[in-house]
Amino acid sequence: MSAIQLIHLTKTFGDFTALKTMDLDISDGEFMALLGPSGCGKSTTMNMIAGMEEPTSGKILFGERDMAGVPMGRRGVGFVFQNYAIFTHMTVRQNLAYGPRMRGAAKAEIDRRVGAIAELLQLSTLLDRKADRLSVNILQRVAIGRSAIMEPAIFLLDEPLSNVDAAFRAVMRTELKQLQRQFKQTMVYVTHDQLEAMTMADRIAVMDHGVLQQVGTPLEVYNNPANVFVARFIGAPGMNLLKGKPAESDRGLVVDLGPLGVTPPLPDELAASLRGARGEVLYGFRPEQVALAQDGRGLAMPVTFVERIGARTIVHLGQGEGAVKAVFDNDVGLSIGQTAIVAPAASSVRIFDAASGLAMRAG
Amino acid sequence: MGVARAKPAPRDEGARLGFRLTLPAQILVLFISAFPLLMQLYISVTDWSPLSGLGWWNAWEMWNSFANYTDLAADGRFWSALKRTFIVMIVCVPAEFLLGLALATLFADDFPGKRIFYSILLMPMMVVPAVAGYMFFMLFQSGGPVNDILSAITGTQVTIAWLSDPTLALIAVMIADIWQWTPLMFLILLAGLVGVPQDQIKAATLLGANPWQRFTTIVLPKMKTIIIIALAIRVIENFKIFDTLYIMTGGGPGVATETISVYIYKVTTQDLIWGYVAAIALAILVVLSIVAVFAMKRMAGTREVAA
Numbered sequence: 001m002s003a004i005q006l007i008h009l010t011k012t013f014g015d016f017t018a019l020k021t022m023d024l025d026i027s028d029g030e031f032m033a034l035l036g037p038s039g040c041g042k043s044t045t046m047n048m049i050a051g052m053e054e055p056t057s058g059k060i061l062f063g064e065r066d067m068a069g070v071p072m073g074r075r076g077v078g079f080v081f082q083n084y085a086i087f088t089h090m091t092v093r094q095n096l097a098y099g100p101r102m103r104g105a106a107k108a109e110i111d112r113r114v115g116a117i118a119e120l121l122q123l124s125t126l127l128d129r130k131a132d133r134l135s136v137n138i139l140q141r142v143a144i145g146r147s148a149i150m151e152p153a154i155f156l157l158d159e160p161l162s163n164v165d166a167a168f169r170a171v172m173r174t175e176l177k178q179l180q181r182q183f184k185q186t187m188v189y190v191t192h193d194q195l196e197a198m199t200m201a202d203r204i205a206v207m208d209h210g211v212l213q214q215v216g217t218p219l220e221v222y223n224n225p226a227n228v229f230v231a232r233f234i235g236a237p238g239m240n241l242l243k244g245k246p247a248e249s250d251r252g253l254v255v256d257l258g259p260l261g262v263t264p265p266l267p268d269e270l271a272a273s274l275r276g277a278r279g280e281v282l283y284g285f286r287p288e289q290v291a292l293a294q295d296g297r298g299l300a301m302p303v304t305f306v307e308r309i310g311a312r313t314i315v316h317l318g319q320g321e322g323a324v325k326a327v328f329d330n331d332v333g334l335s336i337g338q339t340a341i342v343a344p345a346a347s348s349v350r351i352f353d354a355a356s357g358l359a360m361r362a363g
Numbered sequence: 364m365g366v367a368r369a370k371p372a373p374r375d376e377g378a379r380l381g382f383r384l385t386l387p388a389q390i391l392v393l394f395i396s397a398f399p400l401l402m403q404l405y406i407s408v409t410d411w412s413p414l415s416g417l418g419w420w421n422a423w424e425m426w427n428s429f430a431n432y433t434d435l436a437a438d439g440r441f442w443s444a445l446k447r448t449f450i451v452m453i454v455c456v457p458a459e460f461l462l463g464l465a466l467a468t469l470f471a472d473d474f475p476g477k478r479i480f481y482s483i484l485l486m487p488m489m490v491v492p493a494v495a496g497y498m499f500f501m502l503f504q505s506g507g508p509v510n511d512i513l514s515a516i517t518g519t520q521v522t523i524a525w526l527s528d529p530t531l532a533l534i535a536v537m538i539a540d541i542w543q544w545t546p547l548m549f550l551i552l553l554a555g556l557v558g559v560p561q562d563q564i565k566a567a568t569l570l571g572a573n574p575w576q577r578f579t580t581i582v583l584p585k586m587k588t589i590i591i592i593a594l595a596i597r598v599i600e601n602f603k604i605f606d607t608l609y610i611m612t613g614g615g616p617g618v619a620t621e622t623i624s625v626y627i628y629k630v631t632t633q634d635l636i637w638g639y640v641a642a643i644a645l646a647i648l649v650v651l652s653i654v655a656v657f658a659m660k661r662m663a664g665t666r667e668v669a670a
Contacts, residue, residue, distance in 0.1 A: 073571045083562065098580070102567070
């Protein structure tokens with residue numbers, strides 16, 4: 001059963017369409033990441049699920065129940081804000097007890113629940129600390145605990161790690177994922193950081209300009225991007241895309257990239273999907289799946305820049321529309337001005353229709 | 364051995380330089396604050412007045428061994444003026460606070476015409492108190508607009524002599540004060556209110572708090588410091604209520620609206636017993652200082668809580 005169902009959900013602000021007919025099913029206990037650049041509509045979607053904003057049209061169902069008109073205090077969602085929105089004038093205990101207290105729970109009952117949640121989140125020793133002097137990972141635990149004590153079926157997290165310095169994010173990611181395993185709740189996680197989405201989410205919904213681009217597991221969106229946007233957005237650096245035309249050769253179907261020459265022959269399945277199509281296509285391959293061709297069969301491109309990032313080296317090749325990036329081990333011997341002959345691994349090659357931007361799938 | 368003192372530590376040197384640099388300011392403070400205070404203290408134990416033919420520095424010749432203070436303790440007019448001042452304060456400050464808070468809550472949200480209403484609302488504060496006094500003096504005449512409005516509402520000719528009735532005169536004076544100083548309260552409280560983090564209010568809403576609960580558990584605690592400041596300002600200012608009141612009633616009828624400032628003014632200008640005035644003023648200073656210290660203590664206590 002799906003915990004949350006978005007049906008043709010649309011939100012406009014005046015002339016501006018923040019979200020365009022979004023359909024999404026989030027199943028029970030799933031960790032779903034809404035990923036996209038700022039302004040893509042992910043936060044708007046989240047706010048509508050929480051009830052902070054009313055949809056212009058479309059429906060939100062929690063289970064079977066239509067959420068239209070249900071005020072945000074009654075939706076039973078836990079919400080973790082970007083800056084956690086901890087009540088700084090209270091102690092940790094008062095923060096955790098806030099929800100039950102507002103609902104008029106009995107004192108003994110509140111104490112029991114606060115004790116239990118504090119135990120679970122390892123906050124027991126910090127209960128009487130003032131909330132304005134806590135480190136950020138403890139703030140995160142308090143924010144989650146404060147919502148979790150209400151036992152919400154759904155947890156919404158709005159970029160909770162964006163204020164955390166990079167070194168600490170890895171720790172927080174691990175902690176968050178462990179918490180989700182403990183609570184087994186449905187989580188919707190808004191982020192613009194693909195690393196967060198990739199490492200934590202069960203599935204990722206990639207969004208851009210108010211339009212849902214693709215929904216899939218992290219590996220699906222990485223390996224088989226549905227369109228050019230997802231291909232470029234996912235991965236660091238994103239997928240290389242070169243414009244060309246399919247052409248027959250004696251070795252099989254290839255893509256004629258014009259001045260760059262022709263690509264190595266396409267795998268049979270991909271070739272099969274391309275036969276017949278004679279329009280322009282985009283030849284895509286992951287920078288991580290490029291090798292220096294030993295036999296001279298590949299794309300000859302000038303090295304324009306070499307980025308050494310420690311473990312690996314990112315080599316920029318070519319210029320303008322024909323620019324690509326390739327990721328090699330850190331001991332690669334290329335330097336600016338040299339010409340490298342690179343060959344994308346056949347299995348990593350993806351073809352997109354140049355006009356529509358959609359992936360051309362095998363089969 | 365004088366080794367330890369042979370060379371001043373760098374910190375001492377810094378302190379000494381700091382002292383020299385702030386010396387002009389310190390002298391200024393001494394003359395505008397400490398000196399008058401000491402002079403007041405000195406005169407308050409004498410029978411000196413400008414008519415006594417002595418320079419104030421020679422007032423010791425008229426030393427009266429604290430008779431001013433014993434007189435003050437027995438001065439019924441002083442005590443009733445003090446009581447009246449407290450009554451005005453106890454009515455006006457809470458009224459201004461509650462009205463100001465209600466208005467601030469209203470103005471924290473957007474509504475059409477907000478900017479215009481905002482300007483109109485702040486106007487009373489800008490009116491010179493003496494002018495406000497004349498305005499209310501006219502309004503509360505027995506043939507004035509207030510009675511006209513009451514006549515229109517009740518349908519009978521109302522001719523209440525507001526400023527000649529001991530109780531009504533005090534009420535009229537308090538209405539004028541509330542009219543003039545609610546805007547200040549509103550302004551300070553609005554500043555505090557918009558500073559309350561919105562996401563914490565949202566978080567409280569999501570946790571099921573209703574509007575009243577949000578107000579009492581989030582908004583008010585966050586505004587504690589600013590509320591104390593606003594109340595302290597108004598308590599101290601209200602204690603000194605003078606201009607509007609003096610123009611409206613002159614402290615009358617009789618002494619029905621005579622507050623402590625009006626009483627001091629009358630003793631100073633009519634009775635000319637300045638030694639006694641100094642004693643009264645000093646007594647009031649002590650009372651106000653206690654209020655200020657109390658407010659400061661509460662504020663220091665909340666500084667850790669707020670933020």
